[in-house]
Amino acid sequence: MTYFIDRRPNAKHKSAVNRQRFLERYRKHIKRSVEEAVNRRSITDMERGEKVSIPAKDISEPVFQHGPGGARNIVSPGNKEFVAGDKIRRPSGQGGGGGAGEGGPSNQGEGVDEFAFTLSREEFLEFVFDGLELPHLQRKPLKSLEEVKMVRAGLSRDGVPSRISITRSMREAYARRIAMRAPIKRALKEAVEALEAEERKDTVLRNPTRIAELKAEIERLEKRIAGVPFIDTYDLRYHQLSAQPQPSNQAVMFCVMDVSGSMTQNHKDIAKRFFLLLYLFLEKHYEKVELVFVRHHTAAREVSEEEFFYSRETGGTIVSSALNLVNKIIEKRYPVGQWNLYVAQASDGDNWDDDSNICRDLLVKQLMPQLQYYAYVEITPHDHQSLWHEYESVVKEFPERFAMRQIVEAGDIYPVFRELFKRRLSQS
Known part of the structure; x- marks a missing residue:
């Protein structure tokens, strides 16, 4: 399995990827807050960011908890009152109060504040104009040659490394190696066959000089084959770009x-x-x-x-x-x-x-x-x-x-x- 890790630095050590994932997950709540903000804003502050609140119950995450079954003996660290096997009395009263407000202590139990965060200007406008477009926008004929698009226009032997075509370069190298080695391999095959034929002769009929020459020739041909480079500058191919006029949708x-x-x-x-x-x-x-x-x-x-x-x-x-x-x-x-x-x-x-x-x-x-x-x-x-x-x-x-x-x-x-x-x- 292959893992891709994005190690690009983000501003102030924040994770832009996680933030976008969060905005997408709670898009419905954020969009509702943005719509309310647009309706109450004045002209001068229409394009600034916005502070958004999401109810805590809506951002709760699933967690694993122990079920009610089974026998469990637990003594919490720092305990000075209980030992294993003791039964703990149920707390009396209606539970602890929440945070104190202007009216004094609360009797409604515990509570959690809403989760609040701030949208940037770009994020705010993205939600404001989500799903909108100019109706019936069409491409028109060319007005001038200023609106162009750079498109690939074949391959060339000259170019910059960033535009190299790996597949085509390797194909050219493979073809060159086949072409350069083919006559050498044929000569090597003939030399090996000649050597084998000479060695199969009777001792009396063998020509030692001829055998030595064939062995030297075989060694020379093998070195020539090994000397053919795997890739050469002649093999490199680069993608060429040309400016293509585009229809204008202005x-x-x-x-x-x-x-x-x-x-x-x-x-x-x-x-x-x-x-x-x-x-x-x-x-x-x-x-x-x-x-x-x-x-x-x-x-x-x-x-x-x-x-x-x-x-x-x-x-x-x-x-x-x-x-x-x-x-x-x-x-x-x-x-x-x-x-x-x-x-x-x-x-x-x-x-x-x-x-x-x-x-x-x-x-x-x-x-x-x-x-x-x-x-x-x-x-x-x-x-x-x-x-x-x-x-x-x-x-x-x-x-x-x-x-x-x-x-x-x-x-x-x-x-x-x-x-x-x-x-x-x-x-x-």
Whole structure:
């Protein structure tokens, strides 16, 4: 049996392997604590680690104990009162108390504190975004030669030791040894047969000189065979690598947020927390995803990340201005054949009269045929308004690629986010 021991040093002498095994074993408890933490956190501390507690009863391990049967005589070390054969009286009272709290001694017997430990930032985000993905992500044609993958491209006699092909090198060495020894072995066989024939002759007919020459020849041939090297630099073969262009799965996410006067500060905070979750999700799981931030009231503007989350600009509401801006940015910078296009929109559903019809037409005729996925969240505890109802007709035409959900309070953000970006069984 072969044993593999991982002796790689871990930070602060901790076992990373054991920690990962522990996190996997108690994934259900940790995930529940993480979900609770996401719902109660503010925007600024969304990506720090988290202290997690697991009930002690849930981390108990099976142990072997003595059964009730059999005769057992035990005298504990340090005993001054009992000898073998004495019967010990049952303790009186209700048992010892637990730890003292604010209300005085406990009468509930012994207890065990919950097991608590801290998740790092990476571990915390791993649990937050477990099972999520960008829906319908596709590979697009090449945009440039920058995205390449190093693949094996045959063998060469020149290379570095780390890329040596052991199997092919040994095969070449074996073939070389066969080729070099074959004529020598044939000559050796002929010399041995000639020597045997000469030695079988009568003593009178034997030629001592000829026998001595054959023996010398046999010795020389045997030395030549033994001198053939087991492996030579000529035999070495190395794997060659070449840069192979890869189809690009790059994507762009448009974050569209309503900052009109109807959006209260609480609504804006919920929208910002939703977009921050989206930002962290994309940052952690995807390398080729760009983000475009768009804020709108009566007019829409492309803004920086800082301005998107912290600007205090406000005004009326014309949602179509944001959709028109997104469409223009796509036409100018993100060709459909080279990019996976996504839009996430957050609004309270309030819109200018007759503009909701324009939004529906923009989505159905221009945007949705280009997009991989459109996620709309409406932040309101009230009945839906015209924008929601117009978007329902978009869902009917694009049921797989247009999704809309309602958020009433901060506790709804994480469940809604997971529902919008949950992993699909198959990609279209």
